[in-house]
Amino acid sequence: MKKTLIAYFTRTGITKKLAEDTAKQTGADLFAIEPVKEYSSSYLICVGQAKLENLQNYDIIVVMFPIWWFTCPNIILTFLEENDLSGKTVIPVCTYGSSGKGSSEKAMTAVCKDASFRPCIEATGLKDKAVAVIAAAIDEA
Numbered sequence: 622m623k624k625t626l627i628a629y630f631t632r633t634g635i636t637k638k639l640a641e642d643t644a645k646q647t648g649a650d651l652f653a654i655e656p657v658k659e660y661s662s663s664y665l666i667c668v669g670q671a672k673l674e675n676l677q678n679y680d681i682i683v684v685m686f687p688i689w690w691f692t693c694p695n696i697i698l699t700f701l702e703e704n705d706l707s708g709k710t711v712i713p714v715c716t717y718g719s720s721g722k723g724s725s726e727k728a729m730t731a732v733c734k735d736a737s738f739r740p741c742i743e744a745t746g747l748k749d750k751a752v753a754v755i756a757a758a759i760d761e762a
């Protein structure tokens with residue numbers, strides 16, 4: 622079985638709950654991507670920490686995040702840049718208010734060229750089917 626890590630960033634807890642529910646369902650490990658410094662709410666700049674130590678243990682990285690201004694938060698890009706994901710399968714998953722994934726796929730693949738990206742799953746629109754759809758994407762990856 623392929624080893625899966627769910628790395629998530631959350632601000633108000635919605636993405637965290639989805640990450641925890643998905644981990645429970647799939648047996649994946651969980652990793653919280655957190656800012657080193659408290660980010661400024663007026664500028665919403667996140668300086669990433671998020672260096673994974675045991676990345677070699679994983680084949681699939683599910684990256685979960687809220688949509689901010691029609692794309693993924695900068696901290697997600699920092700996470701992708703700081704970690705060597707070459708040869709891994711990355712499954713992006715977003716939560717959002719209403720806009721959907723926006724340009725997050727383009728932003729993520731631009732900074733992480735050596736991973737194999739699956740299409741970003743728009744979890745919010747899937748409502749109570751979200752965990753099942755993510756679990757199926759993990760199975761198929």
Ligand SMILES: Cc1cc2nc3c(=O)[nH]c(=O)nc-3n(C[C@H](O)[C@H](O)[C@H](O)COP(=O)(O)O)c2cc1C
Nearest residue numbers: 631632633634635636687688690691717718719720
């Ligand atoms: C700074 C900021 C920008 C946001 N921009 C968008 C957006 O462009 N489109 C959208 O649908 N939702 C947007 N949202 C809503 C969040 O994506 C949504 O509430 C998300 O589920 C929150 O996840 P969290 O609780 O894990 O932080 C934004 C929220 C914040 C705080």
